[in-house]
Amino acid sequence: MTERSFESALRRLEEIVEELERGDIPLEESLKIYEEGMELIRFCNERLNKAEKRLLKLVKKEDGSFQLELMS
Amino acid sequence: MATNLESSLPLETFGKHIYSITEITREIKNLLESNIPTVWVQGEISNFKIHSSGHMYFSLKDEGAQIPCVMWRWNNHDLYFTPQDGMKVLAQGNITVYEKRGYYQLDVLQLTPAGIGELQLAFERLKNKLRAEGLFDERYKKPLPSYPERIGIVTSPTGAAIRDLVSIIRRRFPSVQLILNPVRVQGDGAAQEIATAITEFNEYGQVELIIVGRGGGSLEDLWAFNEEVVARAIFNSKIPVISAVGHEIDFSISDFVADLRAPTPSAAAELAVRNREELLEMINGFCTKINQALSTKIQYFRERIHNLERSYALRKPTDLIKQYSQRVDELAKNLETALSHRIQLMRENVDSMQKRLGALNPCSVLKRGYSICYKTEDGRIVRRAAELTPEDKIRVRFYEGKILGTVDIVEA
Numbered sequence: 418m419t420e421r422s423f424e425s426a427l428r429r430l431e432e433i434v435e436e437l438e439r440g441d442i443p444l445e446e447s448l449k450i451y452e453e454g455m456e457l458i459r460f461c462n463e464r465l466n467k468a469e470k471r472l473l474k475l476v477k478k479e480d481g482s483f484q485l486e487l488m489s
Numbered sequence: 490m491a492t493n494l495e496s497s498l499p500l501e502t503f504g505k506h507i508y509s510i511t512e513i514t515r516e517i518k519n520l521l522e523s524n525i526p527t528v529w530v531q532g533e534i535s536n537f538k539i540h541s542s543g544h545m546y547f548s549l550k551d552e553g554a555q556i557p558c559v560m561w562r563w564n565n566h567d568l569y570f571t572p573q574d575g576m577k578v579l580a581q582g583n584i585t586v587y588e589k590r591g592y593y594q595l596d597v598l599q600l601t602p603a604g605i606g607e608l609q610l611a612f613e614r615l616k617n618k619l620r621a622e623g624l625f626d627e628r629y630k631k632p633l634p635s636y637p638e639r640i641g642i643v644t645s646p647t648g649a650a651i652r653d654l655v656s657i658i659r660r661r662f663p664s665v666q667l668i669l670n671p672v673r674v675q676g677d678g679a680a681q682e683i684a685t686a687i688t689e690f691n692e693y694g695q696v697e698l699i700i701v702g703r704g705g706g707s708l709e710d711l712w713a714f715n716e717e718v719v720a721r722a723i724f725n726s727k728i729p730v731i732s733a734v735g736h737e738i739d740f741s742i743s744d745f746v747a748d749l750r751a752p753t754p755s756a757a758a759e760l761a762v763r764n765r766e767e768l769l770e771m772i773n774g775f776c777t778k779i780n781q782a783l784s785t786k787i788q789y790f791r792e793r794i795h796n797l798e799r800s801y802a803l804r805k806p807t808d809l810i811k812q813y814s815q816r817v818d819e820l821a822k823n824l825e826t827a828l829s830h831r832i833q834l835m836r837e838n839v840d841s842m843q844k845r846l847g848a849l850n851p852c853s854v855l856k857r858g859y860s861i862c863y864k865t866e867d868g869r870i871v872r873r874a875a876e877l878t879p880e881d882k883i884r885v886r887f888y889e890g891k892i893l894g895t896v897d898i899v900e901a
Contacts, residue, residue, distance in 0.1 A: 424636040427768075430775050437782035440789075447786050454779045461772050465765050469663035472655055475641065475670040475686075475693060483693045488646070488669060 423464050430457045511588070518586035521593055525584045530595065531603055532556070534576045547572065549580060549595065558582070560597040567677035568600060570712050573611050577603040608708050612715055615742060619717070624724045625745045631729040633749060633761070634697040639666040640761060641696035641728070643686040646671035649704045650733070650754040657758035662765050668696060673713075674703035680716035687722040687730065699726060700757050701743065702733030714741035723747050733757035855888040862886075865893070875901040 433454040436442060442450070472488040508516070532549030539545050543562030548555045558580065572578065582597040602608050619625065640658070644650045646669060658665055670686040673679040683701065690699050701723070703711070713719065714734045723730050723746045732747035733754045744750040751757035847853065851861065862871040865882040877883065881896045 422636070422638065424634075427636070427772075430772070434775050434778045434782070437779050437786070440782070440786060444786065444790050447783060451779060451783045454775070458772055458776050462769070464664055465662075465769055465772070467664035469659045470666050473666065473668045474646075475668050475689060477689055477692075483689070485668060 421460070423461065426457045426461050426464075430454060430461070433457070514586065514588045514591065517593075518588060521584050521586055527581065527583050527598070529579055529581045530556075531577065531579050534572050534578055535574050537572050537574050545572065545597075547574075549578070556595050557592060558595040558597050560600060564598050565600070569676050569679065569709065570602065570608070570611070571680070571716055571718075572600060573614055575614060576611050577607050579603050605708060608712065612708075612742070615715065615717060615720075616745065619720055619742065619746070624720060629724070630748045633729050633731070636763065637665060637697040637761065639668060639696045641690040641693075641699040642667060642669045643672055643683055643690070643699065643701040644669070644703055644754070645674045648674075650674075650702055653753075653755045654700060654758050657755055658762055661758070662762040665762055675706065675710045675713055679713035680719050683713055684716075684718040684722035687719075687726055691726055691728055694728075696728060698761055699728050699730045700733060700751075700754070700761060701730060701747070702751070702754050702757060703735065704754065705736040705739070711735050711739060711741060714743040716742070719743055720746045731757045731761060852888070855886070858888075860885050860887050873901070874899050 433450050436450060437447060437454070473485040474488045476484045476486055478484055530549060532551050532555075535548045535550055535555070537545070537547040543566070545560040545565050546558070547560075548557050550556075560582075579601050580595060580597045581599040582595045584593055585596045586593045602611070623629070642651065642654060644654070651669065655667060658667060668690075670689055672682040672686050674683070687699060687701060690696055701714075701719075703714070711734055714732070720742050723732065723743055729748040731749045731751050732741065732743040733751040733756065734741040734743055735753075737752040740750075749760060751760050855861070863869065863884040863886070864871050864877065865884050869876075871877060871883065877896050877899055879896050879899055883894050883896060885892050885894060
């Protein structure tokens with residue numbers, strides 16, 4: 418998983434809400450993390466609204482490595 | 490089937506023929522193997538062992554006797570259950586003589602539990618054994634991931650279980666990738682396949698959760714999930730495992746070992762992933778909150794700026810002007826006051842001077858009877874008689890009027 422995970426995005430979002438609601442951050446910083454928050458929201462929504470994935474089958478090859486195939 | 494135990498050895502030779510061990514053993518072997526057909530026996534298993542070769546060795550016994558048994562790999566590979574010590578079984582096989590070691594044994598072709606009760610007893614025995622080893626302990630149970638991105642499934646590729654799992658997970662969280670490692674879930678070698686599939690997911694490594702299970706069935710149907718090999722594969726799995734076997738009320742050994750038990754495959758799907766609707770709502774909530782928080786913040790800063798605008802420091806220029814104006818007015822007033830005061834003083838001075846002057850006014854002096862004498866010649870006031878000489882013309886002023894005269898005599 419090279420990209421950000423859904424779970425870590427949600428966690429960061431919770432942090433951002435807390436920080437912004439606390440109100441002791443300077444305005445410029447607030448704007449920056451607001452931007453970050455909106456970006457995370459977009460990301461999470463996109464993840465949640467993604468189309469369903471095809472069912473895959475795990476296959477162990479002779480050399481011991483694994484391969485994923487489409488389930489017919 | 491010959492039942493007479495007529496020896497092939499003529500009696501008369503007994504005394505004379507000396508048998509080798511091999512020979513006598515062969516006689517015994519022939520006797521037993523030709524005279525006892527394939528039989529069904531019932532007994533209790535003890536000393537059960539499986540060799541790495543796959544051959545099973547055990548004894549069947551009852552209160553009175555016991556017979557050693559062997560069940561070759563090619564006969565036992567499709568057993569749906571693993572025989573356990575204490576299990577009462579029915580075994581079909583042939584009596585054979587193991588010449589090298591000098592005993593007879595039952596070469597088992599088929600083996601089944603002697604009644605359903607046997608399976609249940611076997612279940613209890615294994616459960617107790619594994620529990621004693623600690624395989625069911627809470628402290629080994631791993632927490633499930635909240636948002637698995639990839640889930641491994643071990644079940645039959647056909648049947649209700651996989652259909653339910655896929656449809657419910659898709660409904661709740663469509664972006665999760667499901668990966669099936671298909672297995673047989675009952676009968677021949679199913680337990681080994683299930684165990685291997687779980688191990689393979691661990692080798693593959695790229696799933697965050699494994700669901701293992703099947704739909705409902707009889708105790709024999711579900712038996713694979715009560716086998717030790719499956720229990721150990723689940724226990725050794727580094728990836729969390731949900732066991733979802735059979736109906737609500739069925740409990741399998743796999744259920745006890747797993748990190749979480751689900752009463753059915755459908756329930757497993759609900760436990761495995763969050764519901765997208767809830768999450769969308771939660772995220773909307775976050776969106777509202779951060780928008781709210783930011784606009785509150787901006788509002789706060791606006792007010793601060795507004796207050797600053799109105800504050801003393803920033804109004805200073807106009808205020809200064811006002812202040813100075815006021816000062817000037819004040820000063821002007823002071824000046825005025827001071828001036829008028831001064832004037833007043835001066836007036837008073839003048840008044841007093843006037844009075845003094847008044848006192849010194851020649852006219853008032855004149856009133857008292859004095860007169861002023863002027864020398865007509867130069868108009869000067871005469872103070873001393875010596876300033877005059879006889880015949881000088883003088884003018885004398887009185888309080889009222891004046892006279893012109895000539896000096897007669899000067900007395901200095």
